[in-house]
Amino acid sequence: MRNMRKVLIIDDEPWSRQVVKALGNWEALGLGVVGEAEDGRQGMAAIEALRPQIVITDMRMPGKDGVELLRELNERYPSLLLVVMSGFDDYAYLKQAVLSRAVDYLLKPLDPEELNAALGRCAAELERREAERGAPGMLGWRTPQLFREPSGLERYIEHRKRIHALLQEMNPVALGAAFGQLEALLRRELSAADDPRRLAAIGRDFLQRLEEFASAEGIAGNALALEAEAPLSENRPANGPESMPANERHREESHLGQWGNPGEMTTELSRLYAATISSIEARRRGRGRLDLEDVRGYLDRHYLDPVTLESVAQQFLVSKEHLSRAFKAHVGETLTDYVIRKRMEKARELIGAEGISIKQAAEMTGYPELAYFYRVFKKQFGYPPGELRGAGSRE
Missing domain, CATH: 1.10.10.60 (Homeodomain-like)
Structure with a gap:
């Protein structure tokens, strides 16, 4: 899965690990279970080998239990997101979970809604971190801070999620309104002195999402990219346009003038999204x-x-x-x-x-x-x- 965030499950009971895997809405949240471990020692080895971004761990395990594991994780891997689960409503466990900055503390038997809510918060936090540093797959390349204030970034992420949800619902009218709201946000938050590549990066972000959606529906995504004159590169370097090959950089720079301001970009994106929805609906009707x-x-x-x-x-x-x-x-x-x-x-x-x-x-x-x-x-x-x-x- 593209841009899948990695999850490790640590629990001494195999059936309990199976429950977590069965209950999680992994694909919808952009997450994937990459490994399992039976206790804290195995868990630390798996973390070192697999480098997950999220760890779901039980508290009562033989050997190195959850309390000891959380302390070590807090020291060695402070950026890891932790979801703690236990069959015992034990204050000592809860206290350690809080001290270890756990995203949530879940009691067994797990409630599917509570588990997925915790996983959703983890996914949102990872997306926020990626957006802040302009990670590949989010904004195309690494850039300085995109918005003047963190609150602007948070609002952008919410707009992005809403637009993608409306695309999946195939609702062009609501999409037009959502792109209008995005335009207002960008006009408020994006500095006039910003490098125009930042606006182009945002546009490519939305085009890539549209391309993936269209491809899943059997519509050629490359045609959309060509129509928008915004070629997407699967292997775009992460550290800036200067590191691109000359021909790739020329195409990138030639695109910068297409969207002179947020209004031009959101209008074009809204048109492309609506046209894609129309194509998909026509294709479905054409099946006879x-x-x-x-x-x-x-x-x-x-x-x-x-x-x-x-x-x-x-x-x-x-x-x-x-x-x-x-x-x-x-x-x-x-x-x-x-x-x-x-x-x-x-x-x-x-x-x-x-x-x-x-x-x-x-x-x-x-x-x-x-x-x-x-x-x-x-x-x-x-x-x-x-x-x-x-x-x-x-x-």
Whole structure:
């Protein structure tokens, strides 16, 4: 994954590490689990070898426990972001977590929303740090401070996130308004004396996001870049335009005059984003008849998400009535029944094969109310989920 931030999980119980991996919205947050460790000693070795940016660690472990580990991490790796978890509401642990600047302290069994909220805060902090130093993938190359005040940078990051979310929603009207708000921010915060390369870097940042989105939808991203006359280089040097090859630097410099001010840039970006959305919608309509195997594949990828007949119909640009009839005729069960069956099969796998508790399996498959999960599970398989565990079932 491009620009993936690395996460290390430290816990002496394999099933607990599995729960963390299963509950995290890794792809959506731009994170990835790169390693696991069973105790503090293994954890320190893994940190040295893998260089993660985020560590999720349990507190009670054999050998070097969480308290000792946090103290050492605070001394040796002060920039690491830490998420602490424990099955015991112990003041000593909480105190050490606070002293070690942990992002959050989570009690087991983990709540998916709390875990992902903590991971989201970690991702936002890493993005803030990258933006401050103009890291590659954020603003194209390293620059001095982009905004006069840190608050300006924070507002820019929020605008950036909102625009990307609206692009995923394919909402051109709201995108136009969001780019207008971005223009107002840049006019307030970007100094008139700033090097024009900074404005170009911001523009390229948004073009790269658009290119990635278009490519995922089957639209050639390079055509967008050519239309904007802003070539994107996958291997752009990180330390400034001076280190670029001569031909690359010439193309870069020739682009600087295209956007003379934030208004010109945001207007052009808004037009490109809207045109891309129109192209994607036209491509989807041009497929002709509804491809039910495409629908089935979409559900197989997203059945753990809060999908509904209405949301899937919107995704494939058909009426929900047509989708309902066509899907049942093709698959032999309703779309809702198909999603429920996939969730229950996943829950059975989590409980029986992976040793996850019934409560956590229910939450992971979209059923926060345990009683309702029991009813749906028993209706699907004819026996309650506890029978997968027998007397050793953990709830």
